[in-house]
Amino acid sequence: MIKWKKALKLAVVAIITIAILALLQNLLMPKYMTEILEGALISEYYLEENKDHDVIFIGDCEVYENFSPVTLWQEYGITSFIRGSAQQLIWHSYYLLEETLRYEKPKVVVFNVLSMKYDKPQKEAYNRMALDGMPLSLSKLKSIKASMLEEEKFITYLFPILRYHSRWSELSAEDFKYLFKKDKVTHNGYLMRVDVKPVTTIPQARKLANYKLSDICYEYLDKITALCKKNGIELVLIKAPTIYPHWYDEWDKQIEEYARENDLLYINFLKYTDEIGIDYQTDTYDAGLHLNLAGAEKLSRYFGKIIQEKFSLSDRRNDEELSRVWAVKEALYLEEMEKQHAELEELGYLKAYNSRRGED
Amino acid sequence: MLFTSYNFILFLLALFILYYLIPKKYQWLLLLVASFFFYSFSGWDNVAYITITIIATYFAAVKIGQLHETQQSYLKENKGSLTREDKKAYKEKVKSKQKKYLLICLLFDLGILAVLKYTNFVISNVNSISRFFNAGELSFLDIAFPMGISFYTFQSVGYLVDVYRGKYLPEKNIGKFALFVSFFPQLIQGPISRFDDLGSQLYSGHSFNFRNVSFGIQRILWGFFKKLVIADRILPGVRTITQNPETYQGIYVLIGMVFYAIQLYADFTGGIDITIGIAEVLGIKLKENFQRPFFSKSTAEYWRRWHITMGTWFRDYVFYPVSISGPMLKLSKFSREKFGEKIGKRVPVYMSTIIVWFATGIWHGASWNFIVWGLLNCLVIVVSQEFEPFYAWFHNKFNIREKFLFKLFQVGRTFMLMSAIRILDCYRNVRVTFRMYGSMFTKWNVDEVFNGALLELGIDKADYIVLIFGIIIMIAVSLAQRSGSIREKLSARSDILRYAAYVGLFVSIIVFGAYGIGYDSNQFIYNQF
Numbered sequence: 001m002i003k004w005k006k007a008l009k010l011a012v013v014a015i016i017t018i019a020i021l022a023l024l025q026n027l028l029m030p031k032y033m034t035e036i037l038e039g040a041l042i043s044e045y046y047l048e049e050n051k052d053h054d055v056i057f058i059g060d061c062e063v064y065e066n067f068s069p070v071t072l073w074q075e076y077g078i079t080s081f082i083r084g085s086a087q088q089l090i091w092h093s094y095y096l097l098e099e100t101l102r103y104e105k106p107k108v109v110v111f112n113v114l115s116m117k118y119d120k121p122q123k124e125a126y127n128r129m130a131l132d133g134m135p136l137s138l139s140k141l142k143s144i145k146a147s148m149l150e151e152e153k154f155i156t157y158l159f160p161i162l163r164y165h166s167r168w169s170e171l172s173a174e175d176f177k178y179l180f181k182k183d184k185v186t187h188n189g190y191l192m193r194v195d196v197k198p199v200t201t202i203p204q205a206r207k208l209a210n211y212k213l214s215d216i217c218y219e220y221l222d223k224i225t226a227l228c229k230k231n232g233i234e235l236v237l238i239k240a241p242t243i244y245p246h247w248y249d250e251w252d253k254q255i256e257e258y259a260r261e262n263d264l265l266y267i268n269f270l271k272y273t274d275e276i277g278i279d280y281q282t283d284t285y286d287a288g289l290h291l292n293l294a295g296a297e298k299l300s301r302y303f304g305k306i307i308q309e310k311f312s313l314s315d316r317r318n319d320e321e322l323s324r325v326w327a328v329k330e331a332l333y334l335e336e337m338e339k340q341h342a343e344l345e346e347l348g349y350l351k352a353y354n355s356r357r358g359e360d
Numbered sequence: 361m362l363f364t365s366y367n368f369i370l371f372l373l374a375l376f377i378l379y380y381l382i383p384k385k386y387q388w389l390l391l392l393v394a395s396f397f398f399y400s401f402s403g404w405d406n407v408a409y410i411t412i413t414i415i416a417t418y419f420a421a422v423k424i425g426q427l428h429e430t431q432q433s434y435l436k437e438n439k440g441s442l443t444r445e446d447k448k449a450y451k452e453k454v455k456s457k458q459k460k461y462l463l464i465c466l467l468f469d470l471g472i473l474a475v476l477k478y479t480n481f482v483i484s485n486v487n488s489i490s491r492f493f494n495a496g497e498l499s500f501l502d503i504a505f506p507m508g509i510s511f512y513t514f515q516s517v518g519y520l521v522d523v524y525r526g527k528y529l530p531e532k533n534i535g536k537f538a539l540f541v542s543f544f545p546q547l548i549q550g551p552i553s554r555f556d557d558l559g560s561q562l563y564s565g566h567s568f569n570f571r572n573v574s575f576g577i578q579r580i581l582w583g584f585f586k587k588l589v590i591a592d593r594i595l596p597g598v599r600t601i602t603q604n605p606e607t608y609q610g611i612y613v614l615i616g617m618v619f620y621a622i623q624l625y626a627d628f629t630g631g632i633d634i635t636i637g638i639a640e641v642l643g644i645k646l647k648e649n650f651q652r653p654f655f656s657k658s659t660a661e662y663w664r665r666w667h668i669t670m671g672t673w674f675r676d677y678v679f680y681p682v683s684i685s686g687p688m689l690k691l692s693k694f695s696r697e698k699f700g701e702k703i704g705k706r707v708p709v710y711m712s713t714i715i716v717w718f719a720t721g722i723w724h725g726a727s728w729n730f731i732v733w734g735l736l737n738c739l740v741i742v743v744s745q746e747f748e749p750f751y752a753w754f755h756n757k758f759n760i761r762e763k764f765l766f767k768l769f770q771v772g773r774t775f776m777l778m779s780a781i782r783i784l785d786c787y788r789n790v791r792v793t794f795r796m797y798g799s800m801f802t803k804w805n806v807d808e809v810f811n812g813a814l815l816e817l818g819i820d821k822a823d824y825i826v827l828i829f830g831i832i833i834m835i836a837v838s839l840a841q842r843s844g845s846i847r848e849k850l851s852a853r854s855d856i857l858r859y860a861a862y863v864g865l866f867v868s869i870i871v872f873g874a875y876g877i878g879y880d881s882n883q884f885i886y887n888q889f
Contacts, residue, residue, distance in 0.1 A: 013863065028871075124877065161871075162876060163877065165870055166879075
C-alpha cells in the first residue's frame with residue numbers, strides 16, 4: 001500500500017514537472033508572429049481543417065514568396081498549399097513531402113530546384129524553421145538526422161526547450177500573447193509582400209570551380225521522384241523567375257536532363273518572364289530575389305494554366321463546401337493586402353520586415 | 361563524454377536501469393564495462409595508458425602480496441627453529457624484495473604520468489635556457505594528455521603503497537582491481553579513493569534502495585545546478601579579465617579573483633556532487649571532498665576542507681614518507697646540532713612541507729604558475745604557523761577569538777588570500793600574474809565598475825541576476841549544511857515543499873543553465889589535471 005502511495009506521488013510529481021516544462025517550452029520557443037514570420041510557415045499546414053489539395057509546393061522561399069494559392073483558386077479552381085520554409089534544403093523537402101502524404105494525396109507536387117545547389121546543411125536557424133514546426137513523426141526524426149549541423153544536438157529537436165531555454169531573458173509580450181494559440185501569417189503557405197523594390201543592378205554571377213550538382217541532392221531528388229511515382233502523383237520541377245541567387249545554365253541543363261530521363265515536367269520560369277509578364281521594376285520587393293504580390297499573382301496565373309491543362313486538374317469552384325472555405329481565405333487575403341498597403345502608405349515600409357532581411 | 365553532455369545523461373540512465381535489473385553478482389562487471397566504455401570516448405590511446413597502469417600495478421601488488429604470504433607461512437612453519445636474528449634477517453630480505461617491486465612499479469606508473477604530463481614543460485624550460493645561451497632548441501613532443509591520469513595514477517600508487525605497508529592484501533581479480541582504478545564517476549576528477557574504503561563497496565552487489573537513488577539524484581541535480589547555472593555562467597567574466605591583462609587591471613584583477621573563486625568552487629564541487637551522486641545511486645558511498653572550504657578561518661583549515669582526498673593523499677603518501685626518510689632524518693639531526701633544538705626540529709618539517717606543496721603544485725599542472733601557486737600556499741601556511749604564538753597572544757589580549765565579526769574577518773581574509781593565490785591558474789604566466797597583483801595597488805579604477813564596465817565582461821544583466829540568485833542559494837545551502845545534511849532535512853519536510861524544491865531545482869537547471877549553442881561547452885576544470 002505504502003509502495004503504491006509512493007509510486008502515485010512520484011507519478012503526480014512527474015506529470016506536474018512535465019506540464020511545467022511543456023508550458024515553459026511553449027513560452028520560450030520563438031513565436032514568429034510579428035518578426036521573422038518565415039519561422040511560422042511549416043506549422044500552419046497542420047491547422048488546415050480540410051487537407052485536400054490538388055497541388056502541394058515544396059521548397060524554399062522561391063515557392064512561398066512567388067506563388068499564390070488564392071490566385072490559383074480564383075483563376076482555376078485549383079486547391080493548393082505551399083509547404084515552404086526559408087532555405088529549405090532538399091532533404092527537408094523530401095521528408096516534408098513524405099510526412100504530407102500521411103495526411104493527403106495531392107495530384108501534383110511542385111518542387112523548386114534551387115536547393116539542389118546545397119549539398120550540406122547551411123545554418124541552424126533554417127533547420128529550426130523547417131523542423132520545429134513539424135509534429136513528431138518518423139519523417140521528422142529522419143529529417144532532423146539528415147539536417148543537423150555538427151554543433152546541433154538531436155535531443156534539442158525533440159525537446160526544443162533545451163535549445164531555446166536561454167530566451168527567458170528576451171521574452172516579449174508576443175511570447176505571452178501567443179503562448180497557447182498562434183495566428184496564421186500565410187495564405188495557404190504563401191507569405192504575402194506588397195512592397196516594391198525594383199531591380200537596379202544584377203550582381204555578376206561568380207564562376208564556380210565545379211558545376212556538377214551533388215550526388216546527395218540527386219539521391220534526394222530520386223527519392224522525391226520515387227515517392228511521387230509510388231503514390232501516383234505528378235512531380236513538376238520548377239525554377240522560380242527570381243534573378244538572384246544566380247541559376248547557372250550548367251545546372252539548368254542537368255535538371256533538364258534529369259527531367260527528361262524521369263519523364264517529368266521541368267519549367268525554368270526565368271526563360272518565360274516576358275510571357276508571364278513579370279516586370280522587375282514593379283513585381284519584386286527586394287530587387288529580384290523574390291517576387292511581391294503582383295509578381296506572385298502573375299506567376300500563379302501562368303503556372304495554373306499549365307498544370308490545369310497538362311494534368312487535367314478540375315475546376316473545383318463549383319464545390320459549395322470548398323467555395324465556402326476558400327471564400328474565407330480570399331477575405332483574409334484581401335484584408336492582409338489592404339493592411340499592408342495601408343502600412344506602406346503610413347510608414348513607407350512593412351513593420352514585420354523592417355528590422356532584418358537576409359538571403360533565404 | 362562530458363558529464364554535462366546529453367550522451368552522458370543517456371549513458372547514466374541506461375546504466376542505472378541495467379544495474380538494478382541484472383543479478384547483483386554481475387553488477388561490478390557492468391560497472392567495469394561501463395567505466396571503460398565511458399573512458400573510451402576520450403580516445404583509445406588513453407584507454408591503453410590506463411590499462412598499462414592497471415596491469416603493472418596489479419602484478420606488482422600481487423607479487424608484493426605473495427611475498428608477504430610466503431613470509432607468513434615460512435615464519436609459521438619454522439616457528440621453533442628460527443632465532444630472532446634469523447627472523448629479522450628473513451623479514452628484511454623479503455621487505456627488500458617487496459621494495460624492489462614497489463619502486464619499479466612506482467617508477468613505471470609515475471613515469472607514464474611524468475612523461476605525458478611534464479615532458480613538454482621540461483622541454484620548454486630547457487629551450488628557455490638554450491635561448492639564453494643562443495643554443496638550438498628542442499622540439500615539443502606531440503603527445504596528448506590522458507584525461508584523469510593524475511587521479512587514477514595517484515589512486516593506483518596509494519593502493520600499491522598500502523599493499524606494501526601491509527595495510528590490506530592485494531585484490532586477486534584483475535577485473536575487480538581494474539574497476540577500482542577506472543570507476544568512471546571518479547575517474548576524471550576524483551575524489552581520490554582508497555582501496556579499503558571503496559573496493560568492497562564496488563564488488564558487493566547492491567539492491568535497489570529508493571532512498572539511495574533519490575538522494576543520489578538530488579545530489580547529481582545539485583551538482584548540475586552549480587556547474588551549469590553558476591560556474592559556466594560566470595566563466596566568460598573570468599576569461600575576459602584574465603585573458604586580457606593589458607585591458608583589465610586594478611579593480612578588475614580583484615573582480616577576476618572573486619569570479620574565479622566562485623567559478624572554481626561551483627565547477628569543482630559541482631563535479632564532485634555529480635560524482636558522489638552517481639555513486640550513491642549505485643549504492644556506493646564515496647568520500648566527501650569538500651567541507652564548506654570558503655568558511656575556513658585560516659589557510660591550513662582551508663586546505664583541510666578543500667579537495668580533502670588530495671590533501672590526505674599527499675599527507676599519507678608524500679609528507680609522512682618524506683618526513684621519516686633517511687635523508688630527512690639526517691637533515692633533522694644535522695639541523696638540531698647546528699641550529700639548536702627549537703629551529704632544528706622545524707627544518708625537516710618545513711622541508712617536507714615545501715616538497716609536498718611543490719608536488720601539489722606541479723600535480724595540478726605542468727607550468728610555473730602551478731609551482732608558484734603551490735609554493736605560495738606553502739609560504740602562507742608556514743608563516744601562519746610561525747606567527748601562531750603571536751596570534752594567540754593577540755586574540756587573548758583583545759578577547760576577540762569568539763567574536764562573530766572577527767570570525768567573519770578571518771573568513772573573508774582567508775577567502776581573499778586563497779583567491780589571490782588561485783588566480784595564478786588563469787593568467788598566462790607568473791610574471792603577468794605578479795604584474796596584475798601590482799596593478800591592484802597602482803591602478804585606481806574603482807569608478808569604472810560603476811560605469812557599466814561590469815556588463816562588458818561577457819556577462820549581461822540577466823546573467824548577473826541568475827548569478828546573484830544562484831550564489832545566494834549556494835551560500836544558503838552551505839550555511840544550512842553546518843547543522844546537517846540538507847537532503848536529510850528536506851526529506852523530513854512536507855511532500856509539497858520537498859517536491860517543489862526538487863522540481864524547482866530541475867527546472868532551474870533546464871532554464872537557467874548555461875549550455876547548448878551560444879554557450880561554450882566546458883569541461884570541468886579538474887578534468888584537465
